[in-house]
Amino acid sequence: MRVLIIGAGLGGLTLLHGLRRAGLDAQVYERSPRHGGQPASYGIHLDADGLRALHDSLPARNWKQIDADGMPAPLIIRFHDPRRGVLATVDRRFPEHATDPVTKRRAISRGKLREALLVDADTVHWAKTFERYEITGTGVRAHFTDGTHADGDLLVGADGSNSRVRGQRLPDLRRLDLGILNVAGRVPLTPALAAVLPAELTDGGINNVVPAGSGWMFLSTWTTGDPDNADLSQGADRYLVWAWAAARTSYPAGVDDYDGSRLKQLVTDRVHDWDDALRAVVGATDPAAVTAVPLRTMPPLPDWEPGPVTLLGDAVHNMTPMAGIGANTALRDADQLRQALTGGGDPVRAVGAYETVMREYANRALKLSTRNATNATLASPAGRAIFRTLLRAGNHLPILRRKMFGPTLPRG
Template sequence: MRVLIIGAGLGGLTLLHGLRRAGIDARVFERSAHQARQPASYGIHLNADGLHALHACLPDENWKMIDAAGIPVPMIIRFHDPHRGVLATIDKRFPADTTDPVTKRRAVSRGKLHEALLHNTHTDVGVEPLVHWDKKFTHYELHTGGVRAYFADGSHTDGDILVGADGSNSLVRHQRLPGLQRQDLGIVNIAGRVPLAGAVAAALPADLTDGGINNVVPARNGWMFLSTWPTGDPDNTDVSNGAAEYVVWAWAGSRDSYPDGVEKLDGTHLKRLVSERVQDWTTPLRTMVDATDATTITTVPLRTMPQLSEWAPSRVTLLGDAIHNMTPMAGIGANTALRDAEHLCHALTTAVDPVGAIGVYETAMRHAANQALALSTRNATNAALAGPTNRTMFRTLLRASAAIPALRRKVFGPSI
């Protein structure tokens, strides 16, 4: 079997390693040039699903790079009042004696994760590379017993299976499932990041900088998310002041709560919009926004795939954002892509019929993806679109759950 993977993102590269580890011929085709620098990012929280997938698919050497690069972070979710501190805390940390590296949640920069996934994908001269760079996929053709992928440079290649791992604007998806389109939720996040150093480090209390997930829930409209992350690339060049960590924050609001054309505003204007919304908040939160370099501030329109309906399997399938792109409001998009890679690898390596294997994978993938899509969309709409009555009820529920453990367990699940 020869598997053609379109896209050298996290899911595509994880699938590459898993298939080759199982003895299957697999190759990745990526539209970017090999020399292109990965953009600085906010990093990823790897949960048990993502870590299990990486551990199962990657060679030991690659896994050890990720294990070394990851910074353990607690699975703590806090809800804050912008004036009076914590409303509720949901602590889902593993017990203190848990040492299993495959289940201990950790933060890692996308740059370092991508670096680990690319490790040992280069081959000797005269041998076909595992990752073909500067290969922009255009379309595919199915033929008896296989599939042919075409590229913008006029070349093509043949395989038994084609996997679209080419992100939220997937060209593979546009051809395979042309009616499946992302939906705009009418929500825009204004996001920024600031080094955890100087005045910011001095101002922010420990419960905002320990790597937990913090949500600031005002009584009226809007919502702020913030958390600390390791630096966003292997060379530590994407943040100023040489800080080892930075704080990423995002203000979520409905599009109609902003001026017209908000997505075209520069960072200075966006910073002013957020500053106006937090002007009467506590000093630490105002300090964080005020200290943020306007050049790091941008808008993130929230879009999502709808719930996925059933389709008949073929020799072409999809994983990750290419099929179930979701909002960042659940923090599970990348982990879901990694899990897809593991499950697709297992299906292809344990079945005789590749189309049947893809059918098994897609059935399970749709079920899990629909749950993740629902959670992500619900979190986004509750944060940005909830009316005053719903917001008051939610804040009341948070206070009550903080005081009543049984209610907290019922609403948020078990915690330690």
């Protein structure tokens, strides 16, 4: 079996290694050049699903590099009042996630993870822009914009949220705009900045700032040294990512055309009466590292008939970042498809088995991600007040905390 994979992202490269380890002929076609062409990226938290997929799919050398590049990431989620500190802490550092050598939670930059996946990935064809595919009598043919083509038994679209493969395979499956705009920035965690920040903002946990009014801020820290973020180090070994999310209707007209300086000033104005530490994070951010991203998501995935073309990752279930599971779901796709294709039998039937399982867990992830985004940014003033009250109460009442967040470790 020859498998053509369109896109050298995290999911596509993980699938490549998994299939080649099993003896299948897998080839990746990526529109970008080998060096350059990748935008500066943020870090991701690798959860148990993502880590298990990487471990089971990758050769030992690639896995060891990921293990070395990742840093422990405590699954601690905090909710802050903008002026009065922590409203609630949710500690989900369960023993199996803290000690298992495979699934212990890690933080890693996307750039470092991608570099680890590119080790020994000698069947990636660079600067090959996919144009369209056609079903032939013996399989599928991929056509590229340079006039060349490649033939295979199966084609996998791993080409991201604007997937051309999806556009042809499932033309009616389109992303939805949620009416939410995310303004995000990243700043080196220099000794001077770290000195004015409380420890909970810099320990790798997930921090959410919940004002009484509209809007929501997210903050977390990551290690530097990412090949895509070399400009960030400034002598610091970590950087801090923040994001201000709010309903699009709360922004000025024309915000999509704002440069980094105007976006930074917009957020600065909105946090002008917040705690000094939170204002310091925004203030220390280089405007060049501030961007605005509209939040979009796929609708619930419907059923469709399987064929010799399938999809994985953002190409099929692009979701908001508000649950932190998009990349892990893509890695899970790669592993699930690997298992289906290496189990023997008819390839199209294997694709159907993969798609059935994928739709089930992807729809759960889409629902959670969308719910988190809309609850954080589109809630009414009364709803926001109730949520803040429940956070305070849940911080002291274990029964209520379990109702809101599921199993957690006891406080203290």
